[in-house]
Amino acid sequence: MQRTHDPDFDLNLLRVFDALMTERHQTRAASRLGLSQSGMSHALTRLRAFYDDPLFNRGKGGMLPTPRAEELAPSIHALMETIRHEVLSRAVFSPRSARRTFSLCLTDLAELEFVSPLLRFFEENAHGCVLRTLQVPSKAMAEALESGDADLAIGALGNLPEILYQQLLFTSPFVTLVSKRNRRLPKALTLAQFEAAQHIVVDLNDPVHSSFDQVIEAAGIHRQIVLRTPHFLSVPLLLDAHPHMLATVPQALARQFARFDLVRELAPPVTLPRMALRQFWHPRHNSDPANVWLRGVIRRLFGDGPGAARG
Known part of the structure; x- marks a missing residue:
């Protein structure tokens, strides 16, 4: 094996090693680093030559580390964490020249609302950066934000650790949806009509996500x-297939569904609390210039509510 003080060794290769250890998948690791497939393959070839070891072999579970890679992993990861949090965090972030992946914890609802405007903004202002969306269980969200595996979490999230910083983006009322093929129901439902109908409920089965269903039940409405489905995106198709059913969802989501021309909005028979959309981040990255820039972009694009996105 070559000595680590070899002047020909590119320290960027350690980023490749760390990403492969985290993702265990060459394509995902390349996306995480903003590299092409050929660039990732070339970097892995150089790593293997330097350490005189395969380091990662293809297996049933993806790219499986060799014993040598497992031995190297803790030291390399610690080094990368030091660089990310102690060195890079003090640099000035320049989006037009940056080559970085930004990772966001999002539900499918938040993906509908946020990703497309962000992609347009990145194409115009940060074309070298990559967006990555994650669905992280609530119990692991604070850890993902602290470690840097996720830069931000965005959504109607509650019961997160108090240590996390948060910023309100906008609030959205709730509306009841019905298939456009159902013309028997008026725009304003009566309580009797609401209780007599069959309902589809989006249930993310995660205590971190705010639930308005509890409020409906607490009001004595049956x-x-x-x-019950964890997927927002299936709602308009399900209602179209079952026109007699109802679903009560955030109006921000209903407006996204309007493009499918399958459902129409009805006013619920009771006043429901508004859903609050916020962005969350860890204090460890509060002063990181890249994180500060991303938070500012999201606030600028979405701070006035749905449809406010602008370049």
Whole structure:
């Protein structure tokens, strides 16, 4: 093996090693670093030559580390953490020249609302940067934000650790949706009509996500729930297939569904609390110029609510 003080060794290769250890998948690791497939393959070839070891072999579970890679991993990861949090965090972030992946914890609802405007902004102002979306369990979210595996979490999130910083982006009322093929129901539902109908409920089954269903039940309103699903995106198709059913969702989501021309909005028979969309980050990255820039972009694009995105 060559000595580590070899002047020909490119320290950027350690980023490749660390990403492969984290992702265990060459394509995902390349995306995380903003590299092409050929660039990732070339870097891995150089790492293997330097350490005189395969380091990662293709297996059923993806890229599996060799014993030599497992031995190197803790030291390399610690070094990369030091560089990220003690060195790079003090640099000035220049989005037009940056080559970085930004990772966001999002539900599918938040993906609908945030990703497309962000992509347009990145194409115009940070074309060398990559967006990556994650779905992280609530119990692991604070850890992901602290470690840097995720830069921000965005959504209607509650019960997160108090140590996390947060910023309100906008609030959205709730509306009840019905298939456009159902013309029997008026725009304003009565309580009797609401309780007599069959309902589809979006249930993320995660205590970190705010639930308005509890408020409905606490008000003594009884619904005939026939389906609970964790997927917002299936709602308009399900309502179109079952026109007699209802679903109560945030209006921000209903406006996204309007493009499918399958559902129409009804006013719920009771006043429901507004859903608050916030962005969350860890104090460890509060002064990181790249994180500060990203938070500012999201606040600028979405701070006035749905449809306010602008370049």
